[in-house]
Amino acid sequence: MITTLAVRDEQGGSPSCFVIGPIGNSYAPHGSPEREAYEHHLRIFEQVIAPACERHGITPLRADGIAHAGDINEQICRHVIQSDLVIADVSGGNPNVMYELGLRHITGKPTIHIGEHGQLPFDIASIRTIHYHPSRSGLADARGIIENALEVGLRDGFEPLTPARVLRGIQTADGTPALPGSEEEQGEEAPGLLDEFAAIEDGLEQVTEDMDAIAKAIETIGALTEQHGAEISQLGQANVPMSARLAAVARYAESIGAPAEELKDTAHAFAGRMTSLDSGVRAALGLIEITPRDEWGEGTEEFLRQLLGLEAAAQEGMAGLGGFGTAVDGLVGLSRHLRKPVKNISSAVRQVTSVTACIEDWAGAARTLIQRTAG
Template identity: 70%
Template sequence: MIAPACERYGITAMRADGIAHAGDINEQICRHVIESDLVIADVSGGNPNVMYELGLRHVTGKPTIHIGEAGQLPFDIASIRTIRYQRARSHLASARKEIEGTLEVGLRDGFELLTPARVLRGIQTADGPSSSVESENVEDDDSPGLLDDFAAIEDGLDEMTADMEAITKTVETIGALTEQANTEVLDLTQANAPASARLAAVVRYGQSISAPAGELHTVAGAFAERMTILDSGVRAALGLIEVTPPDERGEGTEEFLEQLMALDESAQEGLAQLGSFGTSAGGMVRVSQHLRKPAKDISGAVKRMTSAIRCMGEWAGKARVLANSTAI
């Protein structure tokens, strides 16, 4: 996804394992990291070598683009915008388009300095004649502040809460329909009804849960997408709260932490219900072909929600620690 995006703008992409010259590979990589016009760094999993080389790159102030596999981003650099991808063809295509968009804006308007470069330049110019210029640049910066970030994140969390409520209602609907169908099939079995009668009941059941199962799959997908989008911002906000003394944290901090914890509790309850559905979905497939489509939708929803809620649990765990430190 990187090479095609670069090629579109006439940029030659070179991987570390594509360096053809003989010599010390570590020295060559460091030279490229420091001297190249542009670096695109895959930070998935926080590989120590990558993080070390990324630190070298950051202080140069030269253009750097972060990409990373969803769910594997290191907390240390979560505040830096990262283009996230998943190892599926459609997701890789979307990530390539994001890289292309970032390159287009950067080549047109200039790439934004990352925090380490800003800090270093601020130290270097603090006593020099250009310090006033640096101050003016800071004042003219249009980048969002902490309150802006909190507002954007809270909007996203509100949407996730609405998704969770919709998921809970849909699960309750499917549960009620399932209980009703089980009762009908049990009555038919006790009455020694022919298999065709029981099959007809199963077909009716499949038809009745088809729409809510499809809705469950759609809403769970939206929930997981919001999680992917918000993850870096939430982690960055939590990191900033952590380094801010409790008595200096804003009024919205406590509410933000409580929102993360409440959302996680709600999600855990929903996941418990979904878990039982996920188990029964496999059995539904074996009962009749008429149940395969809703069973597939339910199973897919369970998988998406499980992955998303695991990440949410990490948010809530950090939020609880920070909330306790505030109380102390």
Template identity: 70%
Template sequence: MITSQTLTLVADQPRRCFVIGPIGDPHAAHVSPEREEYEHHLGIFEQVIAPACEKYGITAVRADGIAHAGDINEQICRYVVESDLVIADVSGGNPNVMYELGLRHITGKPTIHIGEAGQLPFDIASIRTIRYQRTRSHLAGARKEIESALEAGLRDGFEPLTPARVLRGLQTGDGAASASTADDGQDENSPGLLDDFAVIDDGLDEMAADMDAITKTIQTIAALTEQSGTEMLDLTQANAPVSARLAAVARYAETISAPAGELHTVATAFAGRMATLDSGVRAALGLIEMTPPDERGEDAQEFLEQLMSLDEAAQEGLAQINSFGTSAGAMVRVSRHLRKPVKEISAAVKQLTSAIARMGEWAAKARALAHRDAA
């Protein structure tokens, strides 16, 4: 059996572990949620993570333990990317934690997940996570699980986690690591960091296709609405009975039923892809920001252009989407026949508006990076 003593003698053993997770506020009022969060996660660090790392001669540090002066955000990014090992507490799916975790996973370096039972985010549920509960016995058990994970990793090598597995929950075929590396850690033909983002490129292409389908569906509904409006105007001018106008509304409701359902379906897929890709895209943008412009290559520029182009296409359809949202309530009051299609249109509008706003944040960051490089 390999002991901790023999493990500490391994030449390439991790020496520094950066711990990412919720921090809380140490200066918040007692019994406040922010103070409780701080004390809880500090306890997890001091009672579980740090002792497990110390057993194998690994120094664990949190963001609030970085002693160097400088920009804390830049320091955190560098610790996330450069540390030999990262242990991530994913409890509650904290957005900052998920961003840092996505950035870490791009590197392919050793990462261990832990999380409080019942608070694990669904989008990384496929990745093995050491779970703990807030009791002394469970915390002791979590520490031992981390020690076992460290021992196995130091003995057999840490299994890399690819962005594809993080972003889409895909399982690798055999869990094997990628191509072997040269003495400097990077084989000449091995994939670079952005090569690992092929899954994001595919996802963005699918979102672009979704946006095209959404635009066409909106145009179809708009054309049908215009036809119905013309028919209703003619009936009104002809002083047609209410029954004739209700029949016209029923026909209109029937004609837009299929495209309204399609709009809802595609909007749901679009919003789902957005939620799935968000942490990875933000991590990629953070990585690009940290990489000197002359070292990025064409892939990085194409990635930025892809984000900007997708956002431009989405913004073009946003005005039409918002117009549907504004008129939806009035349409429901016309007839009960319109309730189902209008409900689907309204749900699609809500999903798309939120997703496109998030996409705008991607594009804003991409434009800022492109502008800075050109300056």
């Protein structure tokens, strides 16, 4: 049973609401992409988010509306973590937005996702999101949906998103999730920094196993391709009947059918696992960044180095993957027998390629944190 998280401050007043999303550059020249991005997202804020919030007495705040002097990055992190409610515009998968969103997810606090139709990033496309079209009527519709979501949430509470439920997994004595900052969470059994991402380490180990399985499947297909390719080439040079060459291609297609199917299934599982892990890993990295070094504990640096090791394994295991996919695609025209295995291989290559960029991002952040410690 999923419980809800109520959003009310201790005095019974309106909750605080922080808005994360692309902002652009208000000082960029007119007509430039940066200025157009600023105008677009300001319009989303002013015509969709702000009026929906104000309908319920909530005053939303964007990063460029923070009036206090200080380190803007630290201020943003504090708002992301401490605000009662966050509304996140995930359009286009802006890296800063995804980082802040990952940090927010690990708090378990209410978050509403919105995004322009057709512009949702792959790694969070499965999370419930309010879509909007940039047309006048589309923005009005989105505003109404957000108003309804706020009304229900303020009345009945907000359901924690899947990443928060998976990452935290905190249970009180009666079996209900403990709220961040509650007495249950502040006791001796309260999860610390390492507890928050211990489960992620298991996921990373499974990711490594997935990559090993993918590399082995590719190696198997490559060996079979070399073996049968030599036979097909010899038949072509011997000027044998076309039926004999077609039979050889059919044998080749049959031989790679099972490993191609296995490759597709493994790549699908790998992509799904990476999608689930991405927000959690980014959130863990964010928590490490704002946690004093003397509170890290020995396991924290080990976790960071695990991400570096994962990057090395990905670079080694996935080397030449794109070229392999291109070469296989060229075979599909030889015979109908090859269509299914080639389709499976191509699908696997696309899925793996689309999500391995996350590993480079994780490792880059981990490298920066380790270097900062060394300095």
